[in-house]
Amino acid sequence: MAADLAFVTAPDGRAAIVGADVTAIGPAEAIAARAAELDGAGPVRWAWWAATVDAAPLVAARLPISRCWDIAEAHRLLVGGWDATPQSAWATAHGLDRTRLPVPARGDLFDFSSMEPQDTAVVRSDGYLRPDAGAAQWRPDDTSLVAWGQAALDCAARQSALLAEVSPRSVGAAHSESAAAYLCVELTRDGLPIDRAVATRLIGEWAGPRPDTEAQARETRAQRDALVLRHAPGHEHTDLRNPLQVKDLLASVGVVVPNTRKWVLEPFRDTHPLVKALLEWRKAERIATTYGYPWLDAHVGPDDRLRGGWTACDGAAGRMTAQNGLHNLPTGLRPAVAAHPGHLFVRADLGQIEPRVLAAVSGDETFAAATRADDLYAPVASRLGVERSVAKVAVLAAMYGQRSGAAGEALKGLERAYPVAMAYLDRAYAAGLRREPLRTFGGRLIPLDAILADVPVEGTAAYDAARGRFARNAVIQGSAAELFKAWAATVRATTRDLGAQIVLCLHDELLVHVPAEHAHEVRRRLMVALDDSARRWTGSTQVRFVADASVVERWSDAKD
């Protein structure tokens, strides 16, 4: 059975619990309290359509739910992409064509065509879910809301059966993806602890003092611009925020470039003082515009927590995403991420996760043997008879598809030494060229018929190659994301009795906020959680995963 009990909500603030022996319906707060009793009485796996919607009352009540089935996340595993409405998930689970979903009736009071005979039913006579169910305008009566819960249980069970056909591992993936989705709601609620004084000081160093008036803001901007423009007399009216004008400005001092991107300008840093000043300006401008005082005011709450929305998977390979700078905070601002009084951070990142994941997903026993070393590249280098740095570049080139540079000889060595792993990557690349869908290790479908963003024109060889690289990268990146989420879910479940709270997930890095007296025990459990989740995920102990974990006051602090 995929789940024991469904917990579903209605837009008007009611919730329902539905199971074989239980039915409860009422105000969400009361039903959440009933859920707490049931969850405390014994192990329960909860089903819901989507954590952001249905689990909101449970997260608000700070319930430590650890076992759930998120229909949206399971659907994303099954078919790939990001769309995962209840209607779409239901259709897929029941073998119905999800490209032919019934269209919602127009919200017209006099549109009686939308009134089906059985208006309380959530499933239509043609087998599809009614289109308005679960939508913000839906006003189900109690009978409909209970039916909504029964539909969730049914849908979860069918999804579980479909995933089991993909692989037994996929059912486990659905569990950890579901837990990650619940964690995302908690992350959105809790935010990242910030030292506001340090944040303000750092912003001030880059962006200048906090302006009281618009005139002051203009003056600060003008001063920042002047540091660049003084190097180009006669061009003082150049708008540095306009790349075309910047290109002309650079040409006027003899620096002719196709565009003004940082990596293009970097080689010219010392050829003219204007270039250096411009690169410095860009850095300051980035802080001032994206991570300046408006950002601090908008996203750091009165409790000194930086908040943004979290999602459990993106639309491509399945990594977590976060908004408001949580995933791309410049390293220069990280000293501002600080544990609150009486607390410490346990900070841990997975070492060399992608090559280790390659060893796991490809089943290459020789490459797996290399993962038993703390530094995976050391045994690879010795086997290839090359320097460590060469071995590293070759492995990364193999995984990501190098187009420039020369890893050639070492790549040939990799083909000879680890043919199984290399063949896995080649197959993914070839599938990408043929537009054949792939699956990650945990079974997430990676459709390859979609239009890729920011790539060459369709129909060209360059476009095909871009698709091949995407495919090769996605099976590694996506599988790594699954292991990471399994680890994060395990850490969450095994440390919360100590008051630990995961406050940041960054692809291969975890930041846990914990009462100071429990920090070292949380660090220990975090390492145990990695061993456990890696063993469950890979189904063996052949591939070793390693984490670098330390107890720190600030995110930026040196590792122990």
Place this chain on the structure above:
DNA sequence: TTGACCACGTA
């Protein structure tokens, strides 16, 4: 107001 493009931060 919206979308394309540029640019850049993170992994």
Place this chain on the structure above:
DNA sequence: CGTACGTGGTCAAC
């Protein structure tokens, strides 16, 4: 070496 994401700027089209 590659891929992915989110954000803010300007500009052109609506």
